[in-house]
Each structure stands twice: as C-alpha cells, then as structure tokens.
Amino acid sequence: MWSELKKAIAxxxxxxxxxxxxxxxxxxxxxxxxxxxxxxxGKSFTVGAMLEVLVNGCLGYAAxxxxxxxSLQAAAQTAYKQALAASEWWIHPFGESERPKVVGEYKxxxxxxxxxxxxxxxxxxxxxxxxxxxxxxxxxxxxxxxxTTERESxxxxxxxxxxxxxxLSIGTNYGVTAQDGVIVQQxxxxxxxxxxxxxxxxxxxxxxxxxxVRQIGEQAIELLTAEECPTTRTxxxxxxxxxxxxxxxxxxxxxxxxxxxxxxxxxxxxxxxNKSDFGNLVYGSPLxxxxxxxxxxxxxxxxxxxxTGAVATREYLVKEGVLQRGLGSxxxxxxxxxxxxxxxxASSWNRPAIDRMANLNLEPLNASFEDIIGGIEHGVxxxxxxxxxxxxxxxxxxxxxxxxxxxxxxxxxxxxxxxxYRATTPEFWHSLTQVGNVDNWQMYGTPYCGKGEPNQAxxxxxxxxxxxxxxxxxxxxxx
Amino acid sequence: MSKFLVEELEKVQIQELSALEISFNRLIETLxxxxxxxxQFTVRLSSERSQFTRFNHAKVRxxxxxxxxxxELILMxxxxxxxxxxxxxxxxxxxxxxxxxxxxxxxxxLIVLPIDPxxxxxxxxxxxxxxxxxNLLAAEAVVPNVLELVTExxxxxxxxxxxxxKAYGDSNGQKHWFATNSxxxxxxxxxxxxxxxxxxxxxxxxxKSAYIAKISEAKKQLELLSRPAKELPRGQYxxxxxxxxxxxxxxxxxxxxxxxxxxxxxNSSLAALxxxxxxxxxxxxxxxxxxxxxxxxxxxxxEIAALELPIIEKGDLVNTLVNSRTAKEYEKISNGANGSxxxxxxxxxxxxxxxxxxxxxxxxxxxxxxxxxxxWSDRQTGRITGMxxxxxxxxEKGEIIAPIENLRFDExxxxxxxxxxVDLTTFQEFIPEVGTYESRQLGGSLVPGMLVEDFTYTx
Numbered sequence: 001m002w003s004e005l006k007k008a009i010a011x012x013x014x015x016x017x018x019x020x021x022x023x024x025x026x027x028x029x030x031x032x033x034x035x036x037x038x039x040x041x042g043k044s045f046t047v048g049a050m051l052e053v054l055v056n057g058c059l060g061y062a063a064x065x066x067x068x069x070x071s072l073q074a075a076a077q078t079a080y081k082q083a084l085a086a087s088e089w090w091i092h093p094f095g096e097s098e099r100p101k102v103v104g105e106y107k108x109x110x111x112x113x114x115x116x117x118x119x120x121x122x123x124x125x126x127x128x129x130x131x132x133x134x135x136x137x138x139x140x141x142x143x144x145x146x147x148t149t150e151r152e153s154x155x156x157x158x159x160x161x162x163x164x165x166x167x168l169s170i171g172t173n174y175g176v177t178a179q180d181g182v183i184v185q186q187x188x189x190x191x192x193x194x195x196x197x198x199x200x201x202x203x204x205x206x207x208x209x210x211x212x213v214r215q216i217g218e219q220a221i222e223l224l225t226a227e228e229c230p231t232t233r234t235x236x237x238x239x240x241x242x243x244x245x246x247x248x249x250x251x252x253x254x255x256x257x258x259x260x261x262x263x264x265x266x267x268x269x270x271x272x273x274n275k276s277d278f279g280n281l282v283y284g285s286p287l288x289x290x291x292x293x294x295x296x297x298x299x300x301x302x303x304x305x306x307x308t309g310a311v312a313t314r315e316y317l318v319k320e321g322v323l324q325r326g327l328g329s330x331x332x333x334x335x336x337x338x339x340x341x342x343x344x345x346a347s348s349w350n351r352p353a354i355d356r357m358a359n360l361n362l363e364p365l366n367a368s369f370e371d372i373i374g375g376i377e378h379g380v381x382x383x384x385x386x387x388x389x390x391x392x393x394x395x396x397x398x399x400x401x402x403x404x405x406x407x408x409x410x411x412x413x414x415x416x417x418x419x420x421y422r423a424t425t426p427e428f429w430h431s432l433t434q435v436g437n438v439d440n441w442q443m444y445g446t447p448y449c450g451k452g453e454p455n456q457a458x459x460x461x462x463x464x465x466x467x468x469x470x471x472x473x474x475x476x477x478x479x
Numbered sequence: 480m481s482k483f484l485v486e487e488l489e490k491v492q493i494q495e496l497s498a499l500e501i502s503f504n505r506l507i508e509t510l511x512x513x514x515x516x517x518x519q520f521t522v523r524l525s526s527e528r529s530q531f532t533r534f535n536h537a538k539v540r541x542x543x544x545x546x547x548x549x550x551e552l553i554l555m556x557x558x559x560x561x562x563x564x565x566x567x568x569x570x571x572x573x574x575x576x577x578x579x580x581x582x583x584x585x586x587x588x589l590i591v592l593p594i595d596p597x598x599x600x601x602x603x604x605x606x607x608x609x610x611x612x613x614n615l616l617a618a619e620a621v622v623p624n625v626l627e628l629v630t631e632x633x634x635x636x637x638x639x640x641x642x643x644x645k646a647y648g649d650s651n652g653q654k655h656w657f658a659t660n661s662x663x664x665x666x667x668x669x670x671x672x673x674x675x676x677x678x679x680x681x682x683x684x685x686x687k688s689a690y691i692a693k694i695s696e697a698k699k700q701l702e703l704l705s706r707p708a709k710e711l712p713r714g715q716y717x718x719x720x721x722x723x724x725x726x727x728x729x730x731x732x733x734x735x736x737x738x739x740x741x742x743x744x745x746n747s748s749l750a751a752l753x754x755x756x757x758x759x760x761x762x763x764x765x766x767x768x769x770x771x772x773x774x775x776x777x778x779x780x781x782e783i784a785a786l787e788l789p790i791i792e793k794g795d796l797v798n799t800l801v802n803s804r805t806a807k808e809y810e811k812i813s814n815g816a817n818g819s820x821x822x823x824x825x826x827x828x829x830x831x832x833x834x835x836x837x838x839x840x841x842x843x844x845x846x847x848x849x850x851x852x853x854x855w856s857d858r859q860t861g862r863i864t865g866m867x868x869x870x871x872x873x874x875e876k877g878e879i880i881a882p883i884e885n886l887r888f889d890e891x892x893x894x895x896x897x898x899x900x901v902d903l904t905t906f907q908e909f910i911p912e913v914g915t916y917e918s919r920q921l922g923g924s925l926v927p928g929m930l931v932e933d934f935t936y937t938x
Contacts, residue, residue: 038595041588042562045577046549061543066568075546078618082542085619089626091538119561120591127593141744177745182756184745184859263535265675266636266667269851350545389854389887391866393673396887396938398864400856418857422887422938453637453665454531454545454915477857479891 001025002164005049005156008072014080018054018099020157022307023047023067024349031119032145033126040145041119048349053079057093058086063350091335098330099308101160106304108168109297110200114148117201122146125204126174132210133176135217138224141177142217143188146170146204155309163305169459170203171196171447174213178220185223185417187216187402190241191384196300196445196459219403222415228476229404229419235379235433236421236472237372240442242401243464245385247360248449250425251283251290252460254394255317256451257328257336258355268451269392272425273323278338281323284429289363290318292327292341299359300445300461307353310342317341317360321429329355347456354452361443361463365435369466372434379407380474382419398422418477428469436465496610496658499526499548499569499644503656506550506567506578507648513582514650515556519600523551523779524567524646527918529639532621534666537634539622547918548644552578554585555600559592561585599803601649605783609772613660613683615640624685625664628694632701636666639919645775653781659683659773659921664690665913667869668697674704674882677723677849677869681911681923700870709873709881715933717844717901719837719874722908725926727850728863728892729825732765735858737790738820739799743809748861748892752796757893759794760900764828766790767800771909774823774922776815778802784815784823794897826925830903837904839877840930845886846872846879861892864937887938895931904928 005021012019025047032040048065049072060082062075117125129144148170155163172195175188189195189212197203206212238246254271258264273281294302294312303312308330316324326332328340332355344353373381387400404419405412423431443463450457503524510520526548533541548567553560563581567574616624621638640662647655663681676697680690720728731748741747751757767788769776776783780803790798800816817823832840845867853865867886872879891897904927911923 037597038559038593040562041560041592042564043584044562044564045566045581046564047566048547058539059541061541063543063545063547065547065549065566066570066573068570068573071568075544078544081619082544086532086539086542086622089537089539089622091535091540118591119588120593123591123593141746179745182751182754182859184750186746261535262633262635262669263533263540265535265669266665266677270673350547352541352543354541387854387856387864389852389856389864389866391885391887392851392868393885396866396885398856398887398889398938420856424938450916453533454529454639454919457916477860477862479860479862479893 001154004067005154008069009156009158011069011073012076014053014076016053016055016080018096018158019076020052020099020155020161021049021072022349023049023154024151026149026151026348028147028149030145030147031122031126033123033130034143035141036127036130038123046348049075050346050349050352051075051079053083054094054099055080055083056087057095058083058090059094060086061352094331094334096159098334099157099159102305102309102311103162104304106165108166108198110168111202112200114150114168114201129174129213132213133174133217135214136221138178138180138221139176139217140179144174146172161309163309165303165305167198167303168200169196169198169300170201172204174216176217176220178224180224183224185220186386187220187223188384189216190444191386191402193446193448194241194244194444196447198298198300198302223403223417226415226417228478229380229416229474231475233471233473235376236469236474237376237379237381237407238467239383240440240464240466241384241444242382243362243467244444244462245388245399247290247362247462247464248357248460249388249390250394250397250428251318252327252357252360254425255326256355257326257332257338257340260326261332261336264451267453269394272393272395275336275338277323278325279323282321283318283323284321285432286321287365287432287435288318288321288429289316291315291361291363292317292358293361294342294358296359299443299463301358301459303358306342306344307346308344310344312342315341327355327357329353345458347458351452351454351456354456356458357449357460359461359463362435362465364438364441364465366437367434368437369440372436372466372468373407373412374410376407377409380416380419381405381407381412387420395425397425419474420476421472421474423472428472431469431471432467433470434468436467441465496642500656502569502571502574503646505571506574507654509575511650517556519555519650521553521601521649521780522647524644525549525918526567526644527641529641529919530618530621532638534625534637535635537626537629537632544618550578552581554582554589555598556589558594558598559589560595560598561588561592597804597808599780599807601651601653601780603651603653603782605777605781606654607777607783608656611659611683614685615660615662616685628691633669634666635669636664638662638664639915643919643921647777647781649781655775655777655781657775663911663913668701670701670704674708675869676700676704679911679913703872703879704870704882706881708884710884711873711886713937715935717841718931718934719841719846720929720931721848722926722928723910724847724850725827725929726910726924727853729827729924729926731853731863733821735855737800737822739801739809739811740805740820742799748855748858749796750859751893757897759791759893759896761793762830762900762903763794763896764792766826767822767824768826768925769824771824778815778817782813782815788814824922827903827927829905829907829927832902832904832930834904834906837928838874841874842877843875845883846874856889862889863892864889886936888935889937890935895934899932901930901932
C-alpha cells in the first residue's frame with residue numbers, strides 16, 4: 001500500500017499547498033443467533049482512499065473506492081476543484097500546522113488472531129449462549145451476537161507524513177426478552193452492544209461467561225414480577241455500564257469544540273458550554289475527573305494518531321470538577337483558540353475527519369462498592385442503559401436502564417423495573433457525591449456514536465467506576 | 480454555468496451510469512454461470528456519486544465528493560446462507576476478482592454453519608428499471624448558489640447531491656435497477672441568541688425561485704424568534720405539531736412497532752393495539768404509499784411491495800410489515816416488507832383542520848415545529864421521550880406570543896394518536912429523508928400537522 005500511495009502523491013500535478021491521502025482497508029464479520037438459530041453470518045470488506053487538498057487555506061476532499069493510480073489522480077483533481085470553488089466562502093484559513101508532518105505506527109494489542117475460531121465454532125458458542133439464556137419458559141426470545149473488525153489505515157502527505165495503524169476489535173452482545181401476559185422485560189449484558197474492546201479472539205473466552213449468561217436470563221425473569229421504579233427524588237447509584245452513556249452524552253458531546261463553534265447546529269446540535277468556559281467553568285463536583293485517553297490498552301477507541309496526524313496523548317478534560325480543555329482537533333483549536341486533543345476522526349475512508357470522542361473516562365477515587373451501598377439510607381441503583389435522550393445543547397437529559405435495585409438503610413431490598421431518571425447536565429454533575437475505586441472501575445464501548453454532516457457513526461470507549469448522585473429525579477414506566 | 484457545460488456533465492453522468500449498469504449485469508450473468516446446481520444467490524448494489532458541502536455561519540466548513548459503491552452477495556445452499564459485502568467500482572477486473580474471492584469464501588463457510596430453518600430463497604420473477612434524471616447544480620456552482628442568498632444570515636447545514644443507484648439481481652433471474660439524480664439541502668437559520676428555523680429543500684431540479692421562496696419564509700419566522708424566549712414550567716399543554724415534528728414521531732414506528740417480527744417477539748410498542756386492548760383515534764390513518772416513486776419498491780429478495788398498503792385504519796392496526804422470512808417463521812403472508820420491516824414510504828392521512836384554523840384551534844398552548852432525539856422511555860406502553868427543537872412558540876388566544884426554551888416531553892403514542900388527538904390538518908408536507916449514514920438515504924414521509932390535547936412536558 002505504501003508504495004502505491006507514495007507514487008500517487010508524487011504523481012499529482014496540482015498547484016496545491018498540501019496534499020494528503022488516508023487509505024483505509026477494513027474487514028468485519030458479524031454473526032447473530034436468535035433463539036439458537038442462525039440469523040446472520042457474514043463478512044464485509046471495504047477499501048478506499050480519502051484525498052485532501054489544501055489550496056489558499058481551503059481544504060477540499062474527494063473519496064474513492066478505487067485505489068488505481070488513475071482514480072487517485074482524478075480524486076486529487078476533484079478535491080482541488082472543491083477547495084478552489086469554496087475559497088471565496090471558506091470559514092477559516094488552514095495551513096500545515098493543521099496537517100503537521102508525523103511518522104509513526106500503532107497496533108492493537110491481542111493474544112489470539114480474529115480467525116482463531118471458525119465461523120462454525122463461533123455459531124456453536126452463540127447457540128449455546130442462547131440455550132443457556134433460556135432459564136425459564138417465560139423467556140420468549142434469546143439473542144447472541146459476535147462481531148470482529150480488522151481496520152488498517154495508511155496516512156501519507158506531501159509534507160512527509162507516514163502513519164500506519166492497525167486496529168483489531170471485538171464486540172459481543174447477548175440478551176433476552178421475558179414475557180408474562182402483557183408484562184414484557186428485556187435484559188442484556190451491560191446494555192446493547194456495550195461490550196466492545198480492542199483485542200483478539202481471547203475476548204470471547206471470558207472466565208465468568210456462563211455465570212453471567214445465566215444471570216441475564218434470571219434477572220429478566222426477576223423483572224417480570226418486580227415493582228415499578230418509584231417516582232421520587234433520591235440518591236442515584238449508577239453502575240459503570242450506565243456511566244458509559246452518562247459520560248458520553250453529558251460530558252463528551254458538549255465538550256466537542258466543533259459543536260461549540262456551531263458546525264453541528266443543523267444536525268447533532270450545539271452545546272451549553274462556551275469557548276470562554278475552558279479553564280473556568282466548574283462543570284461538576286470536585287470528585288469529577290474526566291480524561292481523554294486513547295492510550296488505554298484494550299479500550300475500544302485507542303489509537304496512536306488521529307486522522308489528521310495529531311499524536312494521541314492522555315489529557316484531563318475536567319480536573320477536580322473544573323473544565324480544562326475540549327474535544328477539539330487541530331482545526332478546531334485554530335478556529336476556537338482553546339486547547340484540544342488529538343480527536344479528528346473519520347468513520348471510514350469515505351468521510352472527512354471531525355471532532356470526536358475517543359476513550360473518555362471518569363477516573364477512579366477510593367470508594368468500594370460495599371461502602372458506597374452501605375452508606376446510603378435511601379436510593380436506587382441502576383444498571384445497563386436501555387433509553388437515552390438529550391437535547392441539542394446537551395443540557396436536559398432523560399435516561400432509562402434495564403435493571404434496578406432499591407437501596408434502603410445500606411442494603412439492596414427490592415428489584416425495580418423500568419427505571420428512568422432525568423436532570424440537567426450541570427445540576428447532575430454537581431450532585432456527584434461518591435466515586436468508586438479502581439476495583440469497581442470498568443470500561444465499555446459502543447460502535448454507534450452518530451454525528452456529522454455527512455453522517456458518521458464511530459466507535460468510542462468509556463470507563464468509569466460506580467458513582468453516586470444525590471437528589472436525582474427517578475421514575476418508572478407505564479402511561 | 481453554460482448550457483454546453485451542463486450537457487457535457489449530463490453526458491459524463493449518463494456514460495458512467497451506463498458503465499455501472501453494464502458491469503452490474505455482467506456480474507449477475509457471470510455468477511449465474513459459476514453457481515453450482517444446489518446454490519442460489521442474491522446480489523444487491525448500492526452506489527453513489529455524491530457532493531457533500533457543509534456550511535456554518537454562511538461559510539463553507541467542509542466540501543468534497545464521495546465515489547462509493549458496494550455489492551452484497553448472499554450465497555444460499557443446503558438450507559444455509561452467508562453474506563459478503565465488497566466494493567463495486569465499475570472496473571470489471573477489480574470487481575470480479577473481489578466477487579470471485581467472496582464466492583469461494585462463502586462456499587467454504589456455508590458447510591460449517593448451522594441449518595437455518597427459516598431461510599427464504601429468491602423465488603419471484605420480478606424485474607424493474609427506473610431512471611430518474613435530474614438537473615442538479617454543477618459542483619463548482621453549489622457554494623455560490625446556496626450562500627449568495629444568505630450572506631447576512633447565520634446559515635448552517637449541508638448540501639448533498641448526486642447520483643444514487645440501488646440494484647438487485649438473483650439466481651432466479653429477478654433484476655431491478657433504480658437510479659436517481661437528486662439533492663437535499665438541509666439547513667438551519669439562527670438568531671443571535673440561539674433560536675433557529677429549520678428547513679429542507681430537496682428534489683431533482685435546483686429551482687432557484689423555490690429556494691428563494693423557502694429562505695424568504697424562513698426569514699419571517701426568524702423575526703418571530705427574535706422575541707425574548709419564554710420558559711415554561713413542566714406540565715400538560717395543548718400542542719400543535721407541524722408536519723416535520725409529526726414525521727419525527729412517525730419515525731419511531733420503524734423502531735420496534737409496525738414490524739411483524741417485533742410483534743411476535745415481544746418488542747413492539749403496538750402490541751397492545753395488535754391485541755386490540757387499545758385503540759388509536761379513528762382520525763388516525765397510516766399507510767405505505769410508493770406512488771411518488773422516490774424509493775425503490777423492491778426489497779432484499781427482489782420482491783415488489785404493493786403500491787399502497789394500509790397499516791393503521793381509523794385507529795386500528797390492519798396490517799403489519801411482514802417480510803418473507805417472518806412470514807415463514809410465523810406462518811403469515813409476506814407483503815414485500817424489507818429485511819428490517821421498517822416503513823419506506825409512509826403517509827399519514829389528512830384531517831379536517833384547515834391552515835387558517837391552526838392557531839385559533841390551538842387557542843392557548845404550544846406550536847412545535849420540530850422534535851429532537853426521540854427514544855422509547857417505555858416501549859411496551861408506547862411512551863416516547865424527546866425534545867422540542869428549532870422554531871417552537873408559545874401561543875395565547877390564537878396568537879404567537881414568544882419562542883420557548885426547549886422542553887423535554889414524555890408521552891405515550893396511545894394518548895397523542897389516541898384519545899388526545901384533536902385533529903390533523905387538511906394539508907400534508909413531504910419531509911425528505913436527509914440521512915447520510917453509510918450512504919445517502921432516499922425517500923421521506925408525507926404527513927399533515929396535528930393538534931393534540933394535554934401533551935406531557937417533563938423538564
């Protein structure tokens with residue numbers, strides 16, 4: 001690939017200030033079993049190149065799924081014309097400082113290759129998961145799926161950049177629907193598609209897999225006769241698999257600098273955060289420490305370099321409750337004049353890079369899970385996201401979970417179904433009263449963070465310990 | 480742009496379109512020769528040549544072109560199936576090499592997969608060929624044509640335009656080809672304090688006068704939005720939903736609602752309606768209507784849906800969307816639904832509320848133009864939560880008083896399309912699908928506005 005791309009760069013006959021090619025080759029497999037019967041088996045392969053051309057401070061792009069030299073040359077011409085056509089109307093002049101020279105490599109850690117099990121063996125595993133999930137006749141549907149992705153990218157540029165990255169990742173998902181008359185409840189392993197990690201097929205062989213599979217089935221049955229979550233204000237304890245969503249929606253998105261600059265106002269939305277808030281805004285309680293960290297081994301959105309060549313480093317976005325920096329690429333940093341991170345990311349070769357989360361984590365403190373629950377007189381503990389909605393400024397949210405426990409006098413006393421909670425982002429993070437320790441810190445991920453025009457769905461990772469929020473409005477289901 | 484340039488551009492597009500169709504047909508023909516006697520296959524093509532230009536503050540933020548295309552090949556043999564997806568470039572040597580590799584891999588994989596008792600083989604004899612030509616702006620003309628009219632405004636959004644192809648072929652001889660040259664301009668205009676008007680301009684011909692009219696209308700709404708925003712306490716308010724907001728609510732029916740598989744598997748918000756424990760308003764009618772020809776009628780098995788299919792009539796669920804696989808599993812009759820049994824050309828019927836009577840009938844309450852980020856808060860009871868967005872107003876005694884600070888709602892469809900539905904408007908609007916995940920989407924929904932009593936706002 002290197003020689004073809006370098007040859008192409010050398011062959012372009014364009015009076016451009018800078019030219020870059022980001023080629024992506026991705027192979028992904030998906031296997032889905034429902035009620036122990038195969039629903040979907042397949043492999044998807046995509047390859048293509050995104051060419052960017054900088055002319056008079058304007059960036060034009062052209063993407064093609066043909067890596068033939070003639071196609072790349074035609075794409076370069078197209079990108080050049082795009083930049084020229086927009087030059088009179090361009091939003092901010094960019095230069096090589098937004099596309100610095102960078103040379104390097106990143107590869108996901110793994111133990112076993114992604115093809116260590118045959119498609120038949122993976123199907124056998126998924127069938128057995130479905131069979132084990134069905135702990136009762138009231139389980140009316142079982143689902144199990146596994147997906148793998150091998151994504152390679154090559155970035156070369158006219159100013160000498162050469163970056164190669166190879167990412168291996170696996171996502172697993174299983175869950176059930178339980179029904180008793182008109183009561184229907186669903187339970188899954190940490191919420192839909194939450195178990196996404198970088199690594200190899202060793203990730204399919206978790207030690208407690210069968211215990212967890214049975215537990216999912218049993219908890220769904222338990223939910224059928226559980227009480228509705230009460231409507232009240234109380235202490236809300238969130239498990240790490242719900243904290244993932246909480247961090248993503250109410251910290252990650254509002255801190256994206258392209259949103260703050262207004263780029264996303266027609267689609268994903270803006271932000272309640274302003275440029276002047278960086279370094280000043282007290283975002284939450286002093287217990288709140290949020291890092292942007294693409295360097296965590298095995299976390300879903302780790303990488304060495306973003307898609308414009310910026311070197312990925314760990315940075316605090318919020319430290320002891322105070323906003324430090326935003327999720328802004330080199331382009332956004334230049335436009336906004338605020339500190340950012342290496343977060344220009346594209347979903348594939350056919351989309352331009354935009355400001356994105358990568359791994360966004362809440363750092364652990366020192367509370368054990370037992371101490372957290374033991375210290376609560378009244379509260380609700382919630383696990384596993386099932387519903388999410390937040391406004392376009394990332395201010396008013398309402399989230400729902402699959403499974404909850406009532407906490408009374410320091411103990412779990414009842415299982416609760418249809419648990420939901422709502423709040424505004426600043427109020428909520430200021431009410432953070434306890435943060436768990438490293439023993440209850442867990443990381444998850446999702447492949448479905450949607451944003452951008454044209455739209456892009458990208459993979460992100462989030463780690464968090466168990467957390468307690470005081471005086472939160474919780475409620476149940478029903479009309 | 481000169482007439483000569485337009486003609487040249489059209490000539491290039493026609494040549495490229497023709498080359499892609501020839502290459503696709505050759506792929507089908509070659510697979511028919513290569514397939515073994517016990518094998519069956521389906522092939523789907525999705526291809527686009529798209530210009531994407533993104534705007535912010537009436538400037539260009541990003542601009543570029545994407546030439547993309549992929550084939551989905553499904554091989555079926557001995558009651559097993561598997562899928563391969565790979566690029567389709569129109570270059571036969573490249574494309575056939577990818578297809579042949581995929582075919583070989585599929586053959587090796589099928590023998591190790593478990594048997595699928597509900598596998599459906601392609602069986603029909605449908606063919607179709609639809610070409611929808613367009614008169615789009617040339618690439619270099621997009622930016623000035625969009626921006627010259629809005630230089631004084633805080634304009635943001637995206638222009639997406641170009642050729643889209645959806646095609647199908649199978650081992651039974653079915654073949655479909657759908658090509659359309661179209662554009663969407665999806666935009667918002669903002670006031671200095673963050674209030675906004677949303678608009679879409681879409682079609683196959685860039686009609687400048689229509690664009691001017693759209694922007695002029697939006698400017699009038701911007702004036703209304705310049706009044707200080709009113710913050711409303713949570714509670715229940717009579718609400719008028721403009722067509723775009725109704726389309727947002729309608730979209731939820733494609734997510735765990737009208738699908739027969741979802742009904743059967745306990746995942747449908749309409750289960751209570753299906754069991755006839757609940758009823759919607761007799762004024763509420765929903766159907767699939769492919770008469771406009773904006774989306775292909777064929778599905779992943781080459782089956783063609785009826786031009787019209789009633790789904791909810793006078794508040795009753797009269798049909799669900801049933802594909803052949805669901806039909807086989809649950810002993811139903813397929814109605815040509817797609818693989819995910821989602822709405823492709825939905826239409827909600829009109830009511831009796833005339834345009835001039837919208838505000839007088841609302842009297843005092845909310846005028847909601849758009850909604851945002853909808854999700855089920857309790858799917859089994861049809862409860863949806865989401866936000867108001869863009870130009871939403873407080874109305875008193877039939878007069879618009881002020882824009883509102885956005886509100887969160889949490890309300891059941893059994894209430895707002897049921898006992899609390901006052902009326903639907905006598906007019907409909909076509910709300911185009913502007914999504915571009917993976918590729919540019921086609922179609923849209925045809926919906927009226929609606930007036931609802933006691934809609935519940937929670938935050």
